[in-house]
Amino acid sequence: MVKTLSLANRVAQLKPSPTMAIDSKAKALIAQGNDVVNFGAGEPDFDTPENIREAAIQAINHGHTRYTAVGGIEALKKAIAERIHLDTGLHYEPDEILVSVGAKHSLYNAVMALVNPGDGVLLPVPYWVTYPEQITLAEGVVQYVPIAPDHDGELRVEDLEKVVTHASRGLMLNSPSNPSGVVIRPSVLEEIAQFAVAHDLWVISDEIYNRLVYDDTVHASIARFPEMRERTLIINGVSKSYAMTGWRIGYAAGPKHLIKAMASLQSQSTSNPSTISQYAALEALTGPQDEVDAMRREFDRRRRYIVARLNAMEGLAASTPQGAFYVWVNMAAWKGRQVGGRVIRDADDLALAWLEQANVAVVPGSGFGMPDYFRMSYATSMERIETGLDRMEQLLESAE
Structure with missing residues (x-):
């Protein structure tokens, strides 16, 4: 009989990163042939200059x-x-x-x-x-x-x-x-x-x-x-x-x-x-810094669009970010309702509903200390942002 190695307590206390967890689940769905719009990962979609x-x-x-x-x-x-x-x-x-x-x-x-x-x-x-x-x-x-x-x-x-x-x-x-x-x-x-x-x-x-x-x-x-x-x-x-x-x-x-x-x-x-x-x-x-400025301008364009679209959706409140490439969204108004057949208790439930029913990945705020919020990265193309927001909106509109 092979003895199971015991692990150090410090490892047992670690929690998996929710940003990586949602990204991994989205990539698994993509590997299965699903067209997932991934708002989860925190990395620019541009090539290295x-x-x-x-x-x-x-x-x-x-x-x-x-x-x-x-x-x-x-x-x-x-x-x-x-x-x-x-x-x-x-x-x-x-x-x-x-x-x-x-x-x-x-x-x-x-x-x-x-x-x-x-x-x-x-x-x-x-x-x-x-x-x-x-x-x-x-x-x-x-x-x-x-x-x-x-x-x-x-x-x-x-x-x-x-x-x-x-x-x-x-x-x-x-x-x-x-x-x-x-x-x-x-x-x-x-x-x-x-x-x-x-x-x-x-x-x-x-x-x-x-x-x-x-x-x-x-x-x-x-x-x-x-x-x-x-x-x-x-x-x-x-x-x-x-x-x-x-x-x-x-x-x-x-x-x-x-x-x-x-x-x-x-x-x-x-x-x-x-x-x-x-x-x-x-x-x-x-070296030249012009591509940094170009990326920032494109992020800015996406930022304005995504905030406006989210705030137009029922029950969502997105604050306008001043920096980085994330938007932070309050979804508390959806608690207690059903979306995609799932009763919504917090942003984790809403994130799962979007991922499973609409092929859209967002990161729930529980890992950031605020379970009534979710994070969306706009470090993806405007075309994908539009597609993802359309899917999110359609699922919310079908909610009970």
Whole structure:
């Protein structure tokens, strides 16, 4: 008889990502021949720009296929420092930057380097699905911070004051937000910075969508405010702005001693990220930026359309995202009704009804901490957006 291996408790506590779960189910249906419109995945539908692809080919041809320093090649770290300076006005040295295997890896390194067992980490709701799982892996305590309804999804100091305790050690920020698309205004960020200093909190600032903002929205980094640079870790990467999700290059910028600790962790896990991808990322950051602007303009066009269509549907309320490429939709008015033969209790039920009856995939908000909402990505073509919205609307119109 073969003995079943017992697993570590930390693995048993992990919850599967709902964004990946819905995407996997949609792809399974597609594999069976179903025409599924997938609003689930969080990656641009554009190809990686040609100059970036060519840089990767040149890297291979020039023999850049061996290990690099654990934290990335020096040229890439200098390019990252310059990009951060352009975006925020902040100056970082190469030894204050760590290149990792995607921004998620950067976040993991940061949480493992900062969170001790029992440490409280303030986490605004809604949150990206991975944040609480990483904090839990580090044996930290997730301190969920509900945002008051009259704040329109924007975190305020008043929300934080209701949750902070003597055990609080840090704060996770994500602006522009996944899933809501909310961008925290600079004036509000300054107040949050003062709160962080007063409570001696470190801040992980996930700014992966910082170049995808719309209208007159201004993105700012909390690290720019007084006394914050030394207590803030900026997380970013090339995946969203340059359509490079599969290249797996993320980075962190922050205090030298923290970056050194994160690099030590990385040296014992992945070591350096892909050498070829690093050279591609170098071209992304230093080469022409016109395709970034073109992608943002197309996302903007889709954003306006999808929000207008959703708000025209019975019982749905979509807020207009200021950044990223997601729309966050309140479906509470449908609770208790039947859609596609299914009684709707929350967004999970509505998402299943759309997937099973209309071949449309959206991500329910339960994984983001708000079960009466769902997230839709508009990182797909306008044609597919129109088709998907038509199917969603038709199923709702047939509801009992």
